[in-house]
Amino acid sequence: MIKILSGINRMSAGIIIRSLGLFFVYLLLSFSSVSQDSTEVSNVFTYTPSKLLKKGQIEMQLYNNVYTQTAYRDENRDKVELDTRDTYYSGLFYLLYGVSKSSRVNIGFDLNLKSVYIDSTKGSPFKVFQFKNTSYSRVALTSIGPKIKFQPIKNMANFSIQSAFLFPIAKDLESIDEFSDYPWIDYQMYTWWSQFFFDKTFGSKWQIFTEADLLFRFKTKNSNIPTHLDVPLSAFVSWFPFNKFTVYGMIQYSPRFQLEMTEFYNNEGQLEYETDPFDLISDYAQTGIGLKYQLTKNLNLEGSYTYFFTSKNGGAGSTYNLGIRIIL
Numbered sequence: 001m002i003k004i005l006s007g008i009n010r011m012s013a014g015i016i017i018r019s020l021g022l023f024f025v026y027l028l029l030s031f032s033s034v035s036q037d038s039t040e041v042s043n044v045f046t047y048t049p050s051k052l053l054k055k056g057q058i059e060m061q062l063y064n065n066v067y068t069q070t071a072y073r074d075e076n077r078d079k080v081e082l083d084t085r086d087t088y089y090s091g092l093f094y095l096l097y098g099v100s101k102s103s104r105v106n107i108g109f110d111l112n113l114k115s116v117y118i119d120s121t122k123g124s125p126f127k128v129f130q131f132k133n134t135s136y137s138r139v140a141l142t143s144i145g146p147k148i149k150f151q152p153i154k155n156m157a158n159f160s161i162q163s164a165f166l167f168p169i170a171k172d173l174e175s176i177d178e179f180s181d182y183p184w185i186d187y188q189m190y191t192w193w194s195q196f197f198f199d200k201t202f203g204s205k206w207q208i209f210t211e212a213d214l215l216f217r218f219k220t221k222n223s224n225i226p227t228h229l230d231v232p233l234s235a236f237v238s239w240f241p242f243n244k245f246t247v248y249g250m251i252q253y254s255p256r257f258q259l260e261m262t263e264f265y266n267n268e269g270q271l272e273y274e275t276d277p278f279d280l281i282s283d284y285a286q287t288g289i290g291l292k293y294q295l296t297k298n299l300n301l302e303g304s305y306t307y308f309f310t311s312k313n314g315g316a317g318s319t320y321n322l323g324i325r326i327i328l
Contacts, residue, residue: 042244042294043327048209050158050197052151053098053106053327061325065090068125069308069317079316086317087125088185089115096149104151110164115139116183125320135181140170142186159198166191174223188223192216207246209236219260227259228281244294250306255283284311290321300325 053059068087071079096108117128118136131139147164151157172179173186192215199209215230232254238246262275275281290304302323308315 043297044244044246044292044294044300045207045240047327048158048197048199048207049162049195049211050160050199050209052103052149052157052160053096054103055098055101057098058328059096059106059108059326060328061092061094061323063092063094063323064321065092066125066128066320067315067317068128068319069315070121071316073311073314073316075313077310077312083121085119085121085123085125086183087117087119087128089113089117089128094147096147102154103157104154106149108147108149110143110145110147110166111141112143112166112186113139114142114186116185118183133182136183138175138179138182138185140173140185142170142173143168143191145191158200159196161194161196163192163194166193168220172222174225176222176224187217187225189217189220189225189227192218205240207236207238207240209238210234216259226262226275229257229259231255231257238292246292248290248292248304249287250290250304251285251287252306253283253285256281280312282311282313284308284314286319288319298326298328300327 047059066087066089068085069082070085071081073079091113093111093113094108096106098106115128115131116138117125117130117132119127128137130137133139143166145164145166147162149160149162151160153159167190168186168188170186173184173188175182175184176188194214196212197209198211199207201207211232211234213230213232213234215232217225217228217230219225219227232252234250234252236248236250238248240246257278258275258281259277261277286306286308288304288306290302292300292302294300300323302321302325304319304321306319306321308317
């Protein structure tokens, strides 16, 4: 079964990489034929994450994230170099379907594919797409769950809430027992992820989009990580030089609060430290740039790069991202 999954995942990785190359080639070739005077409103401009689908519409997206690091930051935010390159791939596929005549309720599901690859510091981060299960790499479908998106205020179409509950579907994601010889790949926890979206348009060239999340992870018997809450806060500023193309800048800050008391004892049985509920145990901040382009009436592509410029007990790496979005 693992061999079959690895084969399928290697094919998917090849499609993703080829799509990224074709995206930029198509983008360059298309600019010569894009009219700045076009009055047709594109999906890139209209369907921000705040907007809901009309009844009967379908939205599908595969969002690919590659995070890679050769250093982390400690409790004092000092950068500590590693002797390895740790790279994590997250492939989030989601589907949404419009179910209400008023365009105020969508339902769907999330499915997560993840991979990890531990390499030398000079290794390529894109080796993570080899999708192997070895002592230095692992791949798995990690979680799945239902989601709902709704517009809570009738006269505010630019404000919406999305909530998903995810169940772990692979064994020993934290590499405690059966997969102890493999690297950590994901949380063996139930996840309740709620997102609050708001956007504001200024003329035909500028948009501001903001997002606030409540991401609860609940400890299970197969997890060593305490129950905690992440609160990512994000802001995006988008500029539309052309109707079907946008460039954006983003910034995000995400603190993590532990929701249960834990105690740590040394080998001599002495209490070294304890963590109280709602203590800030870690955080990070990242910033980056990205672009979106509408290839066809139904197909949009997105590419972005971000850098983690500070953190407490967190990574000091960067991300490469590609999103493929279809609205029918």
